[in-house]
Amino acid sequence: MELSAYLPFWKQLTAAQQERLQHAAVLRSASAGTLLTQGTGDCIGLLVIRSGQLRGFLTSPEGREITVYRLLERDICLFSASCMMQNIQFDLSIQVEKDAVFWVIPPDLYKKLMAESAPVANYTNQLMASRFSEVMWLLEQILWKSQDKRLAAFLLEESALEDSQELRITHEKIAGHLGTAREVVTRMLRYLQSEGMVELARGTIRLTAPDRLRQLAGEDAC
């Protein structure tokens, strides 16, 4: 599929704008683990994801991480081009989670498009509103939910993303998603195992009672 199919505003651009965009966008690929940007200082451009999975995360002064959101096929990564937006004052890093192919749109070009075209500006607004909603969700999770509920929700999300009940993920990695320490994750996983909700083996976590995990995560209450 062409870049145009991923940009809902494409048909509202002029022929000249379409050509500029087509010409400037570069198709890139990166393997799982690659760090695409480290903080907003790295302004590489908008990323339009054709395949794979990215994550946006924050890092504490001590090097602890927390995943703020994930980006899948057809998502557009805005904060890898945050230099083009005034008023963005935070340092989000972007990492490839699953081998990814994506277009990179240069920030200057996109900024110019936004200034010229109300549809592009409004679409960018919608993108930001989506990310904003995800961050507000996370904030509420951290504020009002206990860690075991957040862990249950994370395991269910992973299971949906991987389309599998058996997750190959380390406790360390989970800690980096949830913004906590590895020991805390290990302790909580053992608790979930003792409750019969998961089965732990070397390097894997099997969800044995997803319904009960869902109940713990409080998803039916939402």
Added chain:
Amino acid sequence: MELSAYLPFWKQLTAAQQERLQHAAVLRSASAGTLLTQGTGDCIGLLVIRSGQLRGFLTSPEGREITVYRLLERDICLFSASCMMQNIQFDLSIQVEKDAVFWVIPPDLYKKLMAESAPVANYTNQLMASRFSEVMWLLEQILWKSQDKRLAAFLLEESALEDSQELRITHEKIAGHLGTAREVVTRMLRYLQSEGMVELARGTIRLTAPDRLRQLAGEDAC
């Protein structure tokens, strides 16, 4: 001052757009304590603040509150009109903190302006980016900072907003800003008092060593 002086995009509107906006905007006043919106279901419109102070806050299922950001003179409140934006999926409430006078711009009208005018859409983008940055800041505070540091930072912010070293605020209210329990605030304030940084009296908190509070808040490190 006129509404036009508060909207940076004013001169980029057509005469017809200016007239529509002027005509539809209503000047309102509300006294401290008034709840303007309760969750995003209440979509009253964009608020352009002429004087006073508002706060946006989240509420837990159990009724606990946390202040997400504050809005002062010349600020524009976007999330009191979140029905006009797709993809906004969180429930922020807006309350008057200090007697306020503000214009209300109907959401339908503003939405139409955004669709017509790239400058309006881009300005709205900037507004959202500012609020986004504030929420990310808060998220990092909650994740990586201890409660006493957050309390010290809050006391300094209040002191700056009130232009006074003596704050008239209850422990209950501080808890509602920080998203914690009253008892926790009282305990921390007593600790700050024992360290000589504040003096507590009935209904007031006096900052006796702002420099040391600043040090505790870690502001020099930022």
